[in-house]
Amino acid sequence: MKAPKIIKQSFQVHFSFNLLFTSNLFNTQNTTLANTIIDKDRVAKVLVILDSGVSIAHPDLKNNIQHYFKHYQEQISLQGDVMEIPGGETAKNNDAHINSVLEKVNAYGIDRHSYIVVIGGGAVLDAMGFAAAISHRGVRLVRIPTTVLSQNDSGIGVKNGINFLGKKNFTGTFAVPYAVINDDAFLTTLDERDWRSGISEAIKVALIKDYEFFEWIEQNTSALNNRNLEVMNELIYRCADLHMKHIQNSGDAFEQGSSRPLDFGHWSAHKLEQLSNFNIRHGEAVAIGIALDSAYSYLQGHLSETELQRILDTTLNLGFSISYDEMDANVIKGLEEFREHLGGKLTIMLLSALGTGFEVHEMESDIVLKSIDYLNKYVSKK
Structure with a gap:
């Protein structure tokens, strides 16, 4: 032949x-x-x-x-x-x-x-x-x-x-x-929810790429809560700059591979939006997703509890929730949907330190459930 x-x-x-x-x-x-x-x-x-x-x-x-x-x-x-x-x-x-x-x-x-x-x-x-x-x-x-x-x-x-x-x-x-x-x-x-909602994306990109930016967000929670436009403009500019540099430098702007660092916290966020019939806004769901994956990173030994609590406290101080009534075993179904969304291979971004992300290709369901439990107990103590 x-x-x-x-x-x-x-x-x-x-x-x-x-x-x-x-x-x-x-x-x-x-x-x-x-x-x-x-x-x-x-x-x-x-x-x-x-x-x-x-x-x-x-x-x-x-x-x-x-x-x-x-x-x-x-x-x-x-x-x-x-x-x-x-x-x-x-x-x-x-x-x-x-x-x-x-x-x-x-x-x-x-x-x-x-x-x-x-x-x-x-x-x-x-x-x-x-x-x-x-x-x-x-x-x-x-x-x-x-x-x-x-x-x-x-x-x-x-x-x-x-x-x-x-x-x-x-x-x-x-x-x-x-x-x-x-x-x-x-x-x-903007109403308060929409003003706040986009801040979660800044937290996200800071946690995986820029520790100094995360510190800046920590230090400016009061100004952001008080709708300081100058501070918000700075947050938007720095967040947008990091996003655009990633698109430019990743070599995969059209996402042909399965690596999506900027989707940190998003696998569960997408599922939570669905479970809430989109009553949870995207940024609000991302805040919960960031908290979940940060807790998972801690329980897997990659992140210290002090670092985790800084993430959770900053998120809460900005007025976000870090838990949701319907965040239970149903959320885990989002992993398979996210794998499909990625195009084949499951790739999840976790944290090894504040400002540093790394990728894994599987998540243990029992640890995800323990992470949810950790968040629920953390909120109950506040």
Whole structure:
């Protein structure tokens, strides 16, 4: 039998995008957006999609957006009205929202050199990013995250998707945004839960990568609780910087392997979100997941109890819970779902010290249950 003929091909595609930080983006004196999406050959077509929750919190926003585009009409052209999408997991649980965007793309002749600008929290960015990615195999996407969690974590990466078959992010793509713009004015109207929620992602990345950053979070819990915007901006910047450096330096931006350091605490967090019917927000679930995996690290002899208690106390001092009534044996089912999510080989990040993570490929169910028990008893003593 003849050997098969083979034509081998290998190529690289260079990706780059800017993460910009500003205030009051849609003030006509602020040129950030106009300069970001300017097209020297033609007036750039732009479809704007807005998280309905953001619209409610900022009742003048739609008018400001329209006024902004009118001011810069020689550079950028708003196509139709600003489109609103329900915020939160609702955006990701109903593919009708995806179809509605595709219909707008078709109706207004949005092409691959046009722009979809999405303003909202992480769930809306995820869902609308997916819509942009599958329109013409990729319309330029500009993300404008409006929550702490989306500004320091979910909105600055290269993933997007929607929930399907009862599983989080089951349908999605890797798609690099054209740009991400963080506007701190959106943070001022967040409720307490959303203000706090994104801090867990900063705790996460600090614990696995940057001990000095974890110390800084410990020292600034009071300022964060008191909604000090300057301190929050610093937290967002440092957290985003660590995330983006990881994406750049990992050599695996599109997650072809099973190593996901930035998913520390997430295997149980994803399951807890499901078990709570998404009443627990992502950042809140991540805080519990971090506590669980930190306790597991301690019980396995990798982390000292003093280090564990610093993690737990910082988390509690920031107003997070570290336990949940439904966090029992059902949570362990999340390990298999996480393995599937990773693409085959289970890889879990644990801690060997504050600021230092390491990977394992299995977790002992009885130790997971003991970790849950440890957290429950720790809370009861407080």
